[in-house]
Amino acid sequence: MLVSLFTNISWADSQLNLTQGVTAISRDVYDLHMYVLYICTVIGVIVFGIMFWSIIFHRKSKGAKPADFHESTKVEVLWTAIPVVILIAMAIPATQTLIAMEDNNNSDVTIQITGSQWKWHYKYFDEDIEYYSVLSTPRDQYQNQLETTAVKSANYLLEVDKPLVIPANRKVRFLITSDDVIHAWWVPAFAVKQDANPGFINEAWTNVDEPGIYRGQCAELCGKDHGFMPIVVEVKSPEDYAIWLSEQQLRIAQAAEAEKASLNTSMSEDELMQLGETTYTAYCSACHQPTGQGLPPAFPALKGSPVTTAGEIKAHVNIVFNGKAGTGMQGYGKQLSLNEIAAVVTYERNAWGNNTGDLVQASDVQSAVANNSTTVTAAEVTSETTVTAVIETPDSTIIETSVKAVDVEDLEKNYSLDELMTMGEQVYMKACVACHQPTGAGIPPAFPALKGSAIATGDIAVHLDIVINGSKKNAAMAAFSSQLTKTEIAAVVTYERNAWGNNTGDLVQPAAVDAASAK
CATH class of the missing domain: 1.10.760.10 (Cytochrome c-like domain)
Structure with missing residues (x-):
């Protein structure tokens, strides 16, 4: 019985209490939490002890008679002064901890974190490194489409393709924002939980003592796949972090070379469809569904859609590359290679019975996004003309916009x-x-x-x-x-x-x- 009791207490502590964390600030937060909890516990014991003692020893059956008075200055002073003292005793360490949590000065590394439905984008300042981090748990697994014998990993729904990598024993500053809805970047082990608001930048920081892998999640209800937006941070030693930076620079250079080479090669239909299906499943099926039937009206069907069957390839490519303003369709130009965009457009135009026979190559994607407007001169725009175009003024100035004649810039005008x-x-x-x-x-x-x-x-x-x-x-x-x-x-x-x-x-x-x- 006694062993069972202590086992249950240990279980409750590990499951219900605040995480101690792996940083100095997270330990400060934990200590503050326990300090306030102890104060509240003592207050509870004293208040309820006096209350139950009074109930037992001043009950009517014992002949107790209530005191007959209306007020007591001493009691009024006491029950005002004591709570004030208690609040001050809690406020001082709480204020010190909060100030420390907001002190972003003298950081060694600065990383911009951008949330989007439903992934994280990491950009390292001064390093020319940026990438997206996406859930790597197979979709079939969390949609319960695998056989019951399939074993889920220990980090089910908390695993990503590319973790955020930071150095140990270095102050890392986070600039957190969003490009669509409100998200929240939360890593309990760091005691960091900061909202990612579109149009605003919030700050946070961490300094991790030991290398390791730490996990978190988006902590804001951000849409239908909110539960599939994990955070994984890999902390490396300063030496290993420097090696990782070099590897990323090499990877970026190799990717640029591969992208350049892809413009001069052509993939077969089988290769395009295979790569397209893989890309579609990873990036598109959450909204448009594996069957291409979508979730109208927010996520329209691609099966039999005018965009994928009757529309121009150029327009289709532009939607995938740049997204569509005012909808949930985001641009994938920064996330996918030209080959992947070519393949997924080919797949969407030939899967689910669409069967257009269209094959799109990387060079077609580059051509479509580089020439997605009509070039006209300012002299060709009349007062009745409305164009979505690249406007070329007489002095060869290029203005890319949607305009009427009155919108063409007058570079000679002097404003007050x-x-x-x-x-x-x-x-x-x-x-x-x-x-x-x-x-x-x-x-x-x-x-x-x-x-x-x-x-x-x-x-x-x-x-x-x-x-x-x-x-x-x-x-x-x-x-x-x-x-x-x-x-x-x-x-x-x-x-x-x-x-x-x-x-x-x-x-x-x-x-x-x-x-x-x-x-």
Whole structure:
């Protein structure tokens, strides 16, 4: 009986208590948890002890008579002062722990984590390494389509194809965001649980003492496959981590060479269908189903669909490569090779009885995504013309957008300060605010402040170059030349140089951006 009792207590402790973790901060969190639990336990014992003692020894059957008074200043003071003291005793260590959890300074490695339905994207700053991490448990297994004799692994639903790799005994800073819905990156052993919100960047950090593999999950209800979005972190020694970085650089170079070589080769129908089925099962079947029947209306059927049977191959490729705005269809251009995209499009156009006979090669994919618009000159656009096109102005400036004639940029126009500031604020809130914050304070060091910064108050040419071409020193600063028009760049640079008290008085016009872009 006694052995059974202790066994049950041990089981309860291992199953129900907070995880101690493998980092100093996680142990601080555990100690804080136990400290507060002990205080609450003592309070509970005292309060319920007094209550039950009073019930037993002051009951009516013993002749007890209730005291006849309305108030007691001493009692009022005591039951106010004692809880205040208790709260202060809990608040001081809690505040110290929370401050430590939010201290992201002096990090050795910075990694951007982006959640999307239903996988994680990891980007290493200053290393030119980025990749997606996807559940590797076979779909047939968790959909119970395998025979009952199939043995599930010890890490069932907590295994991925590519884990996040970080060094031990180094401070690793995480910048966490999302490109669709709200997710949450949660690794209990690190005491890290941070929401991934679209349009915002939240921060967290860890410093793991010992190499090992640690697992977590998305902790936010993010959609139908929320339960299939695990996190695996592999912690390596600093020496092994340096080797891993070198291996990744080599892998990226080899992948680039293979991608280049694929443009000059052709795969057979059998090869395309086999690779296409594998790719479809891994990336597409969750939404569109293995049978191609989808889950309408959110995830339309591909079997007999106009896109996969009657539509142009070019349009089909563009949807797979770039996604479709306003729907759950995300772009796979960064996740799949040209060969894989060619194969999955071929598969979708010939599986489930579609039988179009179309074969798509890697070169076809490159051609489709490189020439997905019509090129016209500004002179060819009339006031009644609406085009989705690459607009070529008389000075050979290229503007990729959907426009009417009135939307074609007038690079010779001079805007007033009020016009530039109004437009610049709109552009800033759309394209810059997630990193540099509405106040221009940024999230240093990855996203430096613009308020009072040398960039926003110094040489205009340097400021323009960074917005147009991005920053070579800071991989987080992307180039905006392909995302914003020259007028928008002029406006946002003007805004940054005059907002938050910068007040340089500088006005940047589209012609200045055009001249800077030509250099």
